[in-house]
Amino acid sequence: MLQCLRVRNLAIIEEVEVEFGEGLNIVTGETGSGKSILVRALELVLGGKARAEDLRTGAPQVEIEALFDIGDAQEVLQRLADAGLTSGEELIVRRTISASNRSRSYVNGRLVTSEQLSQLIEGVADISSQHEHHSLVHPAHHLRYLDAFAELEPLTSRCASLFQEASQAAKALRDAEQAADKRDDRMEYLRFQLREIEALQPRADEEEGLELERDRLRFAERLASVAGRAEDALYADDQAISSLLAKISAELGQASTWDARLVPFAEQLDAACGMIEEAARELGAYAREVVVDPERLSEIEERLDALKRLKRKHGGSIETLLAYQQGASEELRSLEHYEESLAEHRQRFEKARSATAEVAKELRKRRQAAAKRLGKAISQELRSLGMGEAEVRVELSPLEGRGAEVEIEGARLSPSGIDRAEFLIAPNRGEEARPLRRVASGGELSRALLAIKRVLAEMGPSGLYVFDEIDTGVGGAVAEVIGRKLKEVADHHQVLCITHLPQIAAFADRHYLVRKQALGSRTLSSIHLMSAQEQLEEMARMLGGIKISAKTRAAASEMLRDAKS
Numbered sequence: 001m002l003q004c005l006r007v008r009n010l011a012i013i014e015e016v017e018v019e020f021g022e023g024l025n026i027v028t029g030e031t032g033s034g035k036s037i038l039v040r041a042l043e044l045v046l047g048g049k050a051r052a053e054d055l056r057t058g059a060p061q062v063e064i065e066a067l068f069d070i071g072d073a074q075e076v077l078q079r080l081a082d083a084g085l086t087s088g089e090e091l092i093v094r095r096t097i098s099a100s101n102r103s104r105s106y107v108n109g110r111l112v113t114s115e116q117l118s119q120l121i122e123g124v125a126d127i128s129s130q131h132e133h134h135s136l137v138h139p140a141h142h143l144r145y146l147d148a149f150a151e152l153e154p155l156t157s158r159c160a161s162l163f164q165e166a167s168q169a170a171k172a173l174r175d176a177e178q179a180a181d182k183r184d185d186r187m188e189y190l191r192f193q194l195r196e197i198e199a200l201q202p203r204a205d206e207e208e209g210l211e212l213e214r215d216r217l218r219f220a221e222r223l224a225s226v227a228g229r230a231e232d233a234l235y236a237d238d239q240a241i242s243s244l245l246a247k248i249s250a251e252l253g254q255a256s257t258w259d260a261r262l263v264p265f266a267e268q269l270d271a272a273c274g275m276i277e278e279a280a281r282e283l284g285a286y287a288r289e290v291v292v293d294p295e296r297l298s299e300i301e302e303r304l305d306a307l308k309r310l311k312r313k314h315g316g317s318i319e320t321l322l323a324y325q326q327g328a329s330e331e332l333r334s335l336e337h338y339e340e341s342l343a344e345h346r347q348r349f350e351k352a353r354s355a356t357a358e359v360a361k362e363l364r365k366r367r368q369a370a371a372k373r374l375g376k377a378i379s380q381e382l383r384s385l386g387m388g389e390a391e392v393r394v395e396l397s398p399l400e401g402r403g404a405e406v407e408i409e410g411a412r413l414s415p416s417g418i419d420r421a422e423f424l425i426a427p428n429r430g431e432e433a434r435p436l437r438r439v440a441s442g443g444e445l446s447r448a449l450l451a452i453k454r455v456l457a458e459m460g461p462s463g464l465y466v467f468d469e470i471d472t473g474v475g476g477a478v479a480e481v482i483g484r485k486l487k488e489v490a491d492h493h494q495v496l497c498i499t500h501l502p503q504i505a506a507f508a509d510r511h512y513l514v515r516k517q518a519l520g521s522r523t524l525s526s527i528h529l530m531s532a533q534e535q536l537e538e539m540a541r542m543l544g545g546i547k548i549s550a551k552t553r554a555a556a557s558e559m560l561r562d563a564k565s
Contacts, residue, residue: 001494002125002464004067007041009059012516012525019529024490026505027498027527028538029514034525035498038514039127039468042066046125047105047118050097062097068124073463079120085110093121125464126453128446137436137449143367143421145456146394150370155363160415162356163406169349170405176338176345183335190332197314197325200306204318207307210300217297220290227287235280242280245273357408360417364396367419371396374455378423381451385485386478387444389429392451395422423452446470447482454485457492465489467497471504479503483563502542502556506563511535536560 006017012034029035044050045064055062070076071089080086087108094106095117105117112120147156179186216223235242252266311317314324334341371394378392397420398411411418424433427444436448446469453465467486471479483504486495490509499505513534514527530538536556537548543559544552 001069002042002066002496003069004065005038005041005045006063006065007038008063009056010041010044010054010062010064011037011056012523013037013041014056014522014524016525016527018512018527020494020496021510022494023509024487024507025494025496025510025512026508027496027512027514028500028505028542029527030516031500033514033516034527035514036468037525038496038527039466039498042125042466043127044097045093045095046121046127047095047114050101050103052101054097055099060099063094064096065092065094067092068463070124070463073123076121076123079122080108083107083116083120085120091121091124093117123463125466126449127466128449128468128470137445139420139422139435142394142423143416143419145452146367146370146374146421147363147416149374149456150366152363152366152370155359155366156416159356159359159363159417162352162359163413163415166349166352166356166406166413169345169352173342173345173349174405176342179335179338183338187332187335190328190335194325194328194332197310197321200303200310202307202310202318202321204322207304207318210304214297214300214304217291217293217300220292224287224290224292227283227290231280231284231287234276234283236284240280242273242276245269245276249273353406353408353413356406356413360408360413360419363417364419367396367421371421377455378448378451381454381485382448384481385447385451386474386481387427387447387451389427390444390448391426391433392448393424393426393433395424395433396420397422446472447474450482450485450489453489453493457489464494464496467495470497471499471501475501476503483507487563500542502539502559505539505542506559508535511538513538 001022002020004017004019006015007013008015018038027035027038040048040054041064044054044062045066050062068091069089070091076091077086077089080091085108090108092106092108095103097103103114105112105114107117107120147153232240234240249266249269252262252269256262256266307318311321314321375392375394379390382388382390382392398409399414399418399420400412406413408418423436425436425448426433427448436445446467450467450470470482470486474482479501480503483501483506486497486504487507489495497504505511511530512527513530514525516523516525518524536553539556539560540548540552543555
């Protein structure tokens with residue numbers, strides 16, 4: 001839902017900010033006052049192509065900001081989350097266009113490209129004006145609307161799941177078939193790699209032990225020398241530390257007969273002497289056990305170098321090396337049993353393809369039945385909207401299958417099945433049905449889209465529907481019907497409609513007035529939300545023109561009462 005729109009320096013708008021609400025938002029005003037500029041602002045902020053006339057004369061740049069509440073637009077929320085652009089349930093889109101026609105777009109404060117902008121905000125708004133942002137006009141969306149109308153969601157979800165399985169099976173089969181051409185070379189390569197690894201027989205936990213042993217062998221002579229000297233200094237020499245401590249301990253023991261406070265010191269030194277003698281004996285044993293073995297050292301260093309080379313070749317660690325060994329062994333076994341493996345891949349693919357085909361064909365059958373009902377329902381809506389000769393047809397055709405990874409009866413399989421749908425319309429009797437995107441009249445297109453949205457009101461594609469030119473060429477009773485249809489659509493979606501007809505404006509939940517005024521040498525356009533009394537005056541103006549009488553006010557009041565009832 002569009003909550004707020006701020007526009008600066010767009011055409012005759014210097015600066016306006018307007019807040020919109022739920023339901024039906026109606027915008028009226030004199031011809032040329034700038035009503036359609038609001039729609040133009042929305043088109044631009046949603047990624048529309050800029051034009052030279054968009055920039056207000058003398059201004060440095062156009063700036064448009066729109067704040068949307070997208071709490072119920074799960075697809076949009078997910079796209080924003082995937083792009084790291086989430087901001088709660090709010091979407092803030094900002095666009096600037098300079099005098100040189102250079103454009104910048106921002107989504108939730110981050111600069112994005114035009115392509116990213118269009119992708120991220122798809123489905124936020126649907127604008128029926130000058131063929132801009134018509135999600136309902138583009139055939140890419142039509143199949144989804146048909147499925148929603150026919151309540152095929154469980155079946156389409158099943159089809160999407162089976163499509164994923166069939167695609168994966170098709171890829172596995174294709175890879176296996178392509179591998180056949182290079183099978184012998186691949187097998188020889190794998191055997192060479194495995195022989196190299198198996199010759200070394202690497203173990204997951206051996207490197208640390210080898211490195212410790214290597215260091216001991218590298219410094220064996222120094223280790224033995226250090227331990228031997230320590231033994232001598234602690235115990236073996238004439239002036240060894242243990243001898244000195246023993247002498248001091250004996251003297252303190254003798255002196256303690258004169259002062260008992262020296263007893264603890266004598267005991268501590270006696271214990272220390274014992275510990276030193278024990279350490280000296282162990283150091284001596286260590287020095288005599290140290291082995292100097294250049295051959296073993298060379299052997300260890302060669303193995304560590306060999307492990308290092310293989311690790312670098314296969315991922316950088318013993319773990320990745322062993323994982324590669326396991327994977328290469330499995331691949332080699334598969335290649336050695338190639339025919340059996342290929343048969344398994346083919347069987348798996350055919351099984352997945354058959355299951356998907358069954359669901360896709362059932363979808364086609366149900367869609368064909370629903371397409372007739374949907375076309376009839378939309379045509380009936382068009383007749384009530386003053387297009388009595390118009391007829392809408394929902395055309396189903398198979399997806400182009402050439403070069404497709406998975407084909408079913410010559411049609412390309414997609415997550416939604418094997419069908420393509422498009423809405424065709426013949427606006428007048430005897431005319432050939434044409435795609436909606438080729439309907440020339442803005443008023444006809446807007447009413448056609450209103451009819452579609454009315455039929456699909458509870459399952460529509462976006463939170464905001466915008467209608468401009470919907471009242472072109474109609475009046476009286478048809479205009480009232482259009483107003484009622486807009487109101488019905490607004491029960492499920494926020495609707496913004498620009499109109500010249502009081503019969504439509506009477507159904508507004510919120511009624512905005514656009515005014516144009518000359519200030520000095522410049523023309524400015526402004527917009528504001530009207531009070532009930534202001535709405536009555538505007539309705540009277542729309543009914544009676546420049547001169548507003550008691551009769552036109554009474555007629556306007558009655559029209560508002562009828563619409564509310």
